[in-house]
Amino acid sequence: MIGLVVFSILSVLIRDLLKAAISLAVASIFLAIIFFRMNAAYAGVFEVSVVAGLITVLFITAIALTRSDEQVRESKYHLFIFPLFFVALIIIDILVMKNLLGRIPAITSPETGTFGEVLWKERSFDLIGQIGVIFAGVLAVLALFRPRSKSPQGDKHE
Amino acid sequence: MNNFWILNMGAVALLIGIGIYCLLTMKNMVKLLIGIEIIAKGITLALVATGLAKNNLLLAQSLVISVIVVDVAVIATALAIIININRHTKSLDVRKLTKLKG
Amino acid sequence: MIFLFIIIPLLLASLMPLVGKISKRFLPDLLANATMLFLLVFSVIYAKPLIAKGGVLQQVFWFGAPLNIRLLVDGFSLFMLFTISLVSLAVTLYSIDYMEHYGAKANYYALLLLMIAGMNGLVLATDLFNIYLFLEVAAVASYALVAFGLGQDELEASFKYLMLSAVASAFILLSIAIIFGLTGGVGFGAVAAGLKMLNVKYVVGFCSALFVMGFGLKAAIVPFHSWLPDAHPSAPAPISAMLSGVLIKVSGVYAMMRIFLNVFGLTPPLTTVLSVLGIVSIFVGALAAIGQNDIKRMLAYSSISQIGYVVLGFAIGTPLGILGGLFHLFNHAIFKSLLFLNAGAVEQSTGTRSLDKMGGLAKRMPLTAATSVVASLSIAGVPPLNGFWSKLLIIMALVQAKMYVLAFLAVLGSVITLWYYLVLQRNAFFGKLNETWKAVREAPFWMSASTVMLALLCIVTGLLFPLIIKSWLQPAADILSGGVGVALNFLGF
Numbered sequence: 001m002i003g004l005v006v007f008s009i010l011s012v013l014i015r016d017l018l019k020a021a022i023s024l025a026v027a028s029i030f031l032a033i034i035f036f037r038m039n040a041a042y043a044g045v046f047e048v049s050v051v052a053g054l055i056t057v058l059f060i061t062a063i064a065l066t067r068s069d070e071q072v073r074e075s076k077y078h079l080f081i082f083p084l085f086f087v088a089l090i091i092i093d094i095l096v097m098k099n100l101l102g103r104i105p106a107i108t109s110p111e112t113g114t115f116g117e118v119l120w121k122e123r124s125f126d127l128i129g130q131i132g133v134i135f136a137g138v139l140a141v142l143a144l145f146r147p148r149s150k151s152p153q154g155d156k157h158e
Numbered sequence: 159m160n161n162f163w164i165l166n167m168g169a170v171a172l173l174i175g176i177g178i179y180c181l182l183t184m185k186n187m188v189k190l191l192i193g194i195e196i197i198a199k200g201i202t203l204a205l206v207a208t209g210l211a212k213n214n215l216l217l218a219q220s221l222v223i224s225v226i227v228v229d230v231a232v233i234a235t236a237l238a239i240i241i242n243i244n245r246h247t248k249s250l251d252v253r254k255l256t257k258l259k260g
Numbered sequence: 261m262i263f264l265f266i267i268i269p270l271l272l273a274s275l276m277p278l279v280g281k282i283s284k285r286f287l288p289d290l291l292a293n294a295t296m297l298f299l300l301v302f303s304v305i306y307a308k309p310l311i312a313k314g315g316v317l318q319q320v321f322w323f324g325a326p327l328n329i330r331l332l333v334d335g336f337s338l339f340m341l342f343t344i345s346l347v348s349l350a351v352t353l354y355s356i357d358y359m360e361h362y363g364a365k366a367n368y369y370a371l372l373l374l375m376i377a378g379m380n381g382l383v384l385a386t387d388l389f390n391i392y393l394f395l396e397v398a399a400v401a402s403y404a405l406v407a408f409g410l411g412q413d414e415l416e417a418s419f420k421y422l423m424l425s426a427v428a429s430a431f432i433l434l435s436i437a438i439i440f441g442l443t444g445g446v447g448f449g450a451v452a453a454g455l456k457m458l459n460v461k462y463v464v465g466f467c468s469a470l471f472v473m474g475f476g477l478k479a480a481i482v483p484f485h486s487w488l489p490d491a492h493p494s495a496p497a498p499i500s501a502m503l504s505g506v507l508i509k510v511s512g513v514y515a516m517m518r519i520f521l522n523v524f525g526l527t528p529p530l531t532t533v534l535s536v537l538g539i540v541s542i543f544v545g546a547l548a549a550i551g552q553n554d555i556k557r558m559l560a561y562s563s564i565s566q567i568g569y570v571v572l573g574f575a576i577g578t579p580l581g582i583l584g585g586l587f588h589l590f591n592h593a594i595f596k597s598l599l600f601l602n603a604g605a606v607e608q609s610t611g612t613r614s615l616d617k618m619g620g621l622a623k624r625m626p627l628t629a630a631t632s633v634v635a636s637l638s639i640a641g642v643p644p645l646n647g648f649w650s651k652l653l654i655i656m657a658l659v660q661a662k663m664y665v666l667a668f669l670a671v672l673g674s675v676i677t678l679w680y681y682l683v684l685q686r687n688a689f690f691g692k693l694n695e696t697w698k699a700v701r702e703a704p705f706w707m708s709a710s711t712v713m714l715a716l717l718c719i720v721t722g723l724l725f726p727l728i729i730k731s732w733l734q735p736a737a738d739i740l741s742g743g744v745g746v747a748l749n750f751l752g753f
Contacts, residue, residue: 004203005172008196012180017188024192031199038210043222047202050226055195055233062237063188066244082179089175093168123220125329128266129381129393130227135274136374136397137231140404142277143367144238163441174434181427190423197430204434208441221389221446225433228396232426235403239419246412 003030013082021059028052166207173200187240191233198229263331264302265341265384268295269377273370280366292352292369296376300345303338331384332448335735340383340514342732343590346717347505347597348376351498353710354601357703358498358608362409371408375401375502379510388436388519389446392429395478395511399425402507406495417494421487424477428484432474435467452523468530471519472537479512481571482541485564489548492563493556493613497604500556504563505597509589513567517574517585521740526577534575539666541568542673550680554613555603558684559596565677566592566639572670573654574740576661583729583737584653590733591638591646591721598635598714602628605703605711606688615687622689627708629689631715636685638718640678645722 007027014020028051035044173196180193202222209218272295279287352372359365378398385391403425407418440446442463443454455464477484488508492500520526520534545565552558570592573585605628606621607613622629638647651674658667702708721728 004199005169005176008173008176008199011192012176012184012189012196017186020189020192024195027196027199031203034203035206038206038215040206040209040215040219040222043202043206043219046223046226050230051195051199054230058230058234058237059188059191062241065241066188081183085179086176089172093171093175096171123217123224125381125385125387125390126220126224126393128270128329129390129397130224132270132374132377132381132394132397133228133231133400135270136371136378136400136404137234139273139277139367139370139374140231140235140400141238143364143371143404144235144242144407144410146364146367170434174430178427181423187419194423194426194430197427201430201433201437204437205440208437211441212444214444217446218440221440224389224393228393228400231400232396232403232422235400236419236422236426239403239407239415239422242407242410243412243415243419246415 003027004034009082009086017063018060021056021063024059025052025056028056163207163211166203166210170200170204170207173197173203187243191236191240194236195229195233198225201225263329265299265380266377268299269373269380273373273377276366276370276373280364280370288366288369289352289356292373293349293356295373296345296349296352300342300349303342303345330386332386333384335737335739336514336518337383339586339590339732339736340510341380343593344376344379344383344506344510347502347593348372350597350601350710350714351502351505353713354501354604354707355498356706358604358707359496362496368405368408371401371405372499372502374398375405375507379506382510383514386449387447388439388451388523391515391518392432392436395432395515396429398507398511399429399478402499402503405499406491406503408496408499409494411494414494417487417490421491424484424487428474428477430474431470435470435474438463438467438470448523455524464524465529468520468524471516472533475512475516475519476537477512479508479516479567479571480564481512481537481567482544482564485541485544488564489557489560492560492600493554497556497600497607500559500604501597501600504560504600505593508563508567509570509593513570513574513589517740521574521577521582526575531575531577534571535663535666538568538570538572538575539669539673541565541571542670543568543676546673546676546680550676550683553615555606555615555618555684555688556600556613558615558680559599559603562599562639562677562680563592563596565673566596569651569654569670569673572666573657576654576657576663578657578661579737579741580653580660581657582740583733584650584655584657586733586736586740587653587725587729588647588650591650591718594714594717594721595635595638595647598631598711598718599639601707601711601714602632602635605707609703615684618688620690625689625702627712628703631711632689633685634715634718636681638722640681641674642678643722646718646725647722649722649725 004027007023007030011020011023011027014023028047032044032048032052035041035047177193177197177200180196181190184190184193202225205218205222205225206215209215212218272291276288276291279291352369355365355368355372359368362368375398378394378396378401381394382391382398385394403418403422406421407414436446439451443451445451445454473484477487480488492504495503520530524530542565545561545563545568549558549561549565552561566588570585570589573581573588575581603613605625606618609625610618610621612618634645638645641648641651643649651670655667655670658664658670703711
């Protein structure tokens with residue numbers, strides 16, 4: 001868990017985009033390890049293959065396809081402000097969580113005891129939603145990358 | 159709820175905080191997407207941790223899988239938009255996007 | 261077979277790129293419009309008798325074997341389906357002519373159909389997580405559609421919209437995760453039952469706050485409205501109409517109200533917060549609209565203002581308030597999409613969106629001007645058009661609930677609305693004909709047909725409003741007023 005947080009911070013603070021994307025992938029791997037230890041094997045597998053794999057590939061493709069004429073200058077004060085912010089965040093976090101410890105009651109829910117495959121029958125509506133989202137993503141990328149016929153569209157807007 | 163859930167939720171809050179910090183302060187468009195990714199990680203951790211505490215891991219995992227799929231679609235679309243913006247402005251700086259005002 | 265509402269747009273959307281290869285224009289147009297017409301008629305004829313006894317959970321069958329999907333068909337969801345189909349039909353008719361100069365029509369229709377499928381799925385969901393999932397389907401489609409023209413303005417607007425919307429979705433998802441932790445389930449019935457047994461007011465309050473922030477951004481309520489004035493003007497006109505006319509209502513108002521009224525139960529703090537947000541939206545939207553030069557930006561701020569009225573109506577919680585909110589939701593869908601389509605027609609003919617440069621267009625574009633006048637009078641609340649009745653209902657509900665200050669402010673907001681719409685009409689259509697526009701022509705056939713249809717609907721709804729209320733709105737209002745009991749009764753599975 002510490003690894004996860006550390007690498008996420010790194011991916012935010014690192015200036016070079018490529019290294020930031022890679023540290024995001026490493027953070028994903030840590031998260032997958034946490035999932036495996038919680039006995040959530042399916043989520044762990046999905047996390048590694050999709051987030052640490054596919055999304056990182058997408059990021060690297062995008063970084064490769066974009067040229068930046070000048071390096072985007074982030075302010076130097078990030079290195080000072082962020083630790084303050086982070087420590088404040090941790091303190092507030094601990095206080096709030098300690099407060100909540102007693103308050104949240106536990107409801108035990110019935111043990112389902114079914115396999116992942118059978119579970120898909122219960123959440124089949126989600127499957128349709130997922131298909132829809134995948135279509136939406138694919139069509140969006142297709143629409144945004146279509147060959148542009150030179151139309152005088154650009155000058156119409158003010 | 160047991161302590162483990164609280165600990166995990168604390169980590170979730172940290173992750174979301176880091177992500178929001180990234181969104182608020184970073185000026186590079188791709189960095190903003192990294193920020194959204196970090197928030198998404200926090201949410202998936204929250205889902206799995208909650209599933210663990212409720213002993214209902216299978217439901218939690220199916221939810222997590224759907225969330226990851228949605229995340230991929232959003233990131234793909236966002237990257238497509240960023241690449242197109244880059245064709246126009248030749249830079250990845252969010253501060254350059256000031257054409258719309260008011 | 262209410263499932264058709266989701267499956268048909270989805271299948272058609274997936275086939276549309278292939279169809280586009282065969283026939284660039286004719287076949288996609290025909291298919292999309294035929295589908296919308298079918299869904300509209302279907303929702304009226306078939307589905308109406310289903311809800312006669314309250315609500316129903318429809319089991320979905322796939323060639324005889326039951327899939328394990330149950331869809332929620334009750335007054336509220338049916339009402340939304342009807343509204344969505346109506347506006348979608350108008351938009352697809354309009355797109356036949358308008359999207360000519362954007363190119364890639366098949367792709368456009370595919371994305372539009374996906375957005376509609378997503379919205380339909382959201383409306384028919386029985387599950388908190390399904391709401392989130394279909395919300396994202398419609399949202400991803402809308403990101404691409406806003407950026408469809410690939411000009412820099414559109415891309416920039418789409419990017420800002422995407423960023424803000426992704427954060428809002430994250431908040432919604434976090435809230436769902438916490439509720440899952442509290443009650444152990446995600447379905448409406450399970451959550452309602454679970455929350456009744458617990459006594460965790462603070463955590464539920466926190467989740468409600470997250471929902472208000474998340475869905476409030478989707479519905480463009482102040483202070484989460486900043487994406488709307490940028491996204492709506494830059495998008496192609498039919499997409500602006502879809503976004504402003506249905507998407508912010510379905511993904512924002514419908515989801516919020518379904519969860520708050522049927523699953524959580526409307527508590528006094530919630531009423532206060534939502535009423536305050538509603539009133540602030542009314543004023544910020546109206547005041548910001550006054551100084552605008554860009555016609556579509558003015559309409560976008562007006563949307564923020566009118567959604568404030570809808571949220572205010574729902575927030576009151578009394579049956580009359582809910583009725584007013586629902587009626588205003590329907591009315592706004594009609595006249596706001598009509599206004600956006602008209603603005604698009606003006607933009608296409610004159611090439612500008614700036615009110616300074618327009619003038620006296622009524623002489624050259626009589627149909628557009630006439631329908632625009634009808635829409636402006638409706639939205640400003642002039643009797644006997646439909647806007648008047650819905651605003652009257654909301655104000656009456658406010659008075660009935662003894663919120664006199666809010667009632668006065670709502671009336672004031674309505675006066676301001678009237679003012680800036682008159683300014684809009686005068687600057688764009690009446691007055692002296694600007695010399696530059698001597699040669700503009702009226703909008704092409706399908707665009708005019710669609711706008712005339714919507715304008716007629718405004719007039720008819722205004723004149724026949726008791727009938728409309730009794731047959732369409734009352735069942736929906738009953739479901740919402742039923743409160744948490746509805747979720748417990750027939751969703752407890």
